[in-house]
Amino acid sequence: MHLLKRFSNETAREYAYRMLRDNIISLELVPGSTASVYELSEKLGISRTPVREALLELNRTGIIEVYPQKGNVISYIDxxxxxxxxxxxxxxxxxxxxxxxxxxxxxxxxxxxxxxxxxxxxxxxxxxxxxxxxxxxxxxxxxxxxxxxxxxxxxxxxxxxxxxxxxxxxxxxxxxxxxxxxxxxxxxxxxxxxxxxxxxxxxxxxxxxxxxxxxxxxxxxxxxxxxxxx
Structure with a gap:
């Protein structure tokens, strides 16, 4: 996962969303892979709550899908x-x-x-x-x-x-x-x-x-x- 510096006026949720979005588009986060809240919060250096909020926002677009057993999954290309x-x-x-x-x-x-x-x-x-x-x-x-x-x-x-x-x-x-x-x-x-x-x-x-x-x-x-x- 490729990380960029957090902007000074950027909230933790906004930063998490931007990093997730950019890495999904660039295919650093490949279709079908899981997006663990714990692992993402560790990599981004922020708490889990803003990561969950960013994943929820991406779920609304259909680019993240949620499954009972697998959790958050990057959607396949359609x-x-x-x-x-x-x-x-x-x-x-x-x-x-x-x-x-x-x-x-x-x-x-x-x-x-x-x-x-x-x-x-x-x-x-x-x-x-x-x-x-x-x-x-x-x-x-x-x-x-x-x-x-x-x-x-x-x-x-x-x-x-x-x-x-x-x-x-x-x-x-x-x-x-x-x-x-x-x-x-x-x-x-x-x-x-x-x-x-x-x-x-x-x-x-x-x-x-x-x-x-x-x-x-x-x-x-x-x-x-x-x-x-x-």
């Missing part, structure tokens, strides 16, 4: 759940980009383009965790430009199923899709072309083709719900 989250994200980001198109400045473009340069470096070095982090920062910047930063964090818990698929795709398929699609978003913003902007975000959040899904399933068959049912 493409249907991920697609529901993707649908919501697409609806929100379409609206965000409409506002960004009217508000974006040259300084904003510089920051977005610098982020893309860092994405290229992460891609070349096969640092998938860093690439996912930079992808998130790119989209956070868009929310900030639209003055909707709080919305970016509110929706976090709703996207977790889709974010886990994003993470596993980066590990299974080594291509520059993210970088290319982010470039298209920036170009449409520079051109003030809202129709092209909609096409760019639709393509970026369109989900995964059957071929991509098959590649991901083949790379990590033990992580998928359908393989457990069989």
């Amino acid at each position: 493409f249907e759940a991920a697609n529901e989250a993707r649908f919501l994200r697409l609806a929100i980001e379409r609206a965000i980009l409409e506002e960004v198109c009217d508000l974006v400045t040259e300084k904003d473009f510089e920051e977005l383009e610098f982020n893309i340069q860092l994405q290229k470096v992460a891609l070349q070095n096969h640092h998938t965790d860093k690439l996912l982090e930079l992808d998130n920062e790119f989209h956070l910047k868009l929310f900030q430009i639209a003055n909707k930063e709080r919305l970016f964090y509110i929706k976090d818990s709703l996207y977790i199923h889709f974010d886990r698929i994003r993470s596993i795709r980066l590990a299974a398929i080594n291509d520059d899709r993210i970088v290319c699609e982010h470039k298209k978003i920036i170009k449409a913003l520079k051109d003030k072309n809202k129709e092209e902007l909609r096409h760019a975000i639709d393509s970026h959040l369109s989900g995964y083709s059957k071929e991509e899904q098959d590649t991901i399933r083949k790379a990590y068959p033990e992580y998928f719900l359908e393989n457990q049912i069989k």
Whole structure:
């Protein structure tokens, strides 16, 4: 389990939730594994109560499941759940980009383009965790430009199923899709072309083709719900 420093203004429950969420998305906590309250509290250096609260919050999203004999278990990957989250994200980001198109400045473009340069470096070095982090920062910047930063964090818990698929795709398929699609978003913003902007975000959040899904399933068959049912 990969641990990061606790923020100064972060409660124990918030810290536990952030660490659990990040490690589930990055697959440090693999699907089907148990999440022991005692072990997690020891690793995080906090009491058991905030860990239980964080697990309960994640249980509401369906990413943690509770079984009488096994306790808290990381859910297996379900493409249907991920697609529901993707649908919501697409609806929100379409609206965000409409506002960004009217508000974006040259300084904003510089920051977005610098982020893309860092994405290229992460891609070349096969640092998938860093690439996912930079992808998130790119989209956070868009929310900030639209003055909707709080919305970016509110929706976090709703996207977790889709974010886990994003993470596993980066590990299974080594291509520059993210970088290319982010470039298209920036170009449409520079051109003030809202129709092209909609096409760019639709393509970026369109989900995964059957071929991509098959590649991901083949790379990590033990992580998928359908393989457990069989």
